[in-house]
Amino acid sequence: MGNQSVSQIAASSTCKSYGNFKALHDVSMEINKGEFLTFLGPSGSGKTTFLIILAGFTEQTSGQLMKDGRDISALVAEERNFGMVFQGYALFPHMTVWQNVDYPLRVRKMGSAERKQKVGRIIETVGLTEHDHKKPSQLSGGQQQRVALARSLVFQPDVLLLDEPLSALDRNLREQMQSELKRVHEETGTTFVFVTHDQGEALAMSDKVAIFNKGRLMQLDSPDRIYSAPDSRFVAEFLGQINIFPVTSPGMDGDLLRANLDGTTLSAANPGNRVNSTVNIAVRPEHMTLSSEHPADQTNILPARVVQTTYQGSHSDLMLQTPQGRTISASTHSANGTLPSVGSELWVSWSPENSIVIAD
Ligand SMILES: Nc1ncnc2c1ncn2[C@@H]1O[C@H](COP(=O)(O)OP(=O)(O)OP(=O)(O)O)[C@@H](O)[C@H]1O
Numbered sequence: 001m002g003n004q005s006v007s008q009i010a011a012s013s014t015c016k017s018y019g020n021f022k023a024l025h026d027v028s029m030e031i032n033k034g035e036f037l038t039f040l041g042p043s044g045s046g047k048t049t050f051l052i053i054l055a056g057f058t059e060q061t062s063g064q065l066m067k068d069g070r071d072i073s074a075l076v077a078e079e080r081n082f083g084m085v086f087q088g089y090a091l092f093p094h095m096t097v098w099q100n101v102d103y104p105l106r107v108r109k110m111g112s113a114e115r116k117q118k119v120g121r122i123i124e125t126v127g128l129t130e131h132d133h134k135k136p137s138q139l140s141g142g143q144q145q146r147v148a149l150a151r152s153l154v155f156q157p158d159v160l161l162l163d164e165p166l167s168a169l170d171r172n173l174r175e176q177m178q179s180e181l182k183r184v185h186e187e188t189g190t191t192f193v194f195v196t197h198d199q200g201e202a203l204a205m206s207d208k209v210a211i212f213n214k215g216r217l218m219q220l221d222s223p224d225r226i227y228s229a230p231d232s233r234f235v236a237e238f239l240g241q242i243n244i245f246p247v248t249s250p251g252m253d254g255d256l257l258r259a260n261l262d263g264t265t266l267s268a269a270n271p272g273n274r275v276n277s278t279v280n281i282a283v284r285p286e287h288m289t290l291s292s293e294h295p296a297d298q299t300n301i302l303p304a305r306v307v308q309t310t311y312q313g314s315h316s317d318l319m320l321q322t323p324q325g326r327t328i329s330a331s332t333h334s335a336n337g338t339l340p341s342v343g344s345e346l347w348v349s350w351s352p353e354n355s356i357v358i359a360d
């Protein structure tokens, strides 16, 4: 944790074209030593492309790539000392777990005593000591994934790149492997760059999340900021359900942004410098409070009628509609009492602190 703000990798203005198609536009980012960074974005947004450029498996069209202050743009993959775990883990089927993990050290012509010690230690870290004599076909999916992880960590890479390593696993195993990966990350102190298109996985696992869309880096921030302070409509919507109100006549009142929605004044805290004529106020469904009486002590209040309710176990999702025909999504914890019935008229309110100001 102590060296977590030391920049290890710095990419500046990375571009990648395949013929006329631009797969990456001007991506710049810094990756700190020891960090767990996740690339999140829709299919085709450029996550794998950027990862294999870091690894040196493909060349960037333009841009500069630095590692520890040194330009590595021209280095081939073997000279970069990055480990890589792919989606299909491609273990050698005729080799045992031990031999699979030993393989990268043999390739590096390391002596047998040192190999034995390193292989034994990393197999223990991933919890496979009892299975080290087995062939991949005798292992479960999660165990095979652990072998792939051990094999990519055994030579102590400076950075481990993981491209959707958990996507082939079922949900339970996937959650188990998520916490395993986090533990291995903490134990080894290696920088992890992890790709997923699962929002929950990205928020749960990472120190930082980088959101990609159409070959651009949209935002790189802590999971908390990505979720609660998205700086674009795309990031706000990609991280889950959100109400986006296109307000008019915005203006500042002290630290609050005030703007109009269908004749009601809404207030939002922390607008940053996004106050212009095409601003939106966005609110996550879980920040909506529902009340049957007018909540006089609240700032942002809209009347609404319940259109649909969906019971989800720990919470319920509600769809409401304002008299002007605007749809509002709200979610309520099941612990907070009975669910309002469809057709009931109530008040929806939220605090200025839970309002996100987004420019269009
Ligand atoms: N070798 C290639 N030749 C031409 N186009 C390519 C090539 N590799 C990738 N692309 C294109 O570049 C874009 C980005 O691809 P990339 O594999 O980086 O996406 P991704 O974000 O990893 O998506 P996914 O989540 O589906 O894995 C896509 O539109 C893809 O079709």
Ligand SMILES: [Mg+2]
Residues within 6 Å of the ligand: 047, 048, 049, 163
């Ligand atoms: Mg990919």
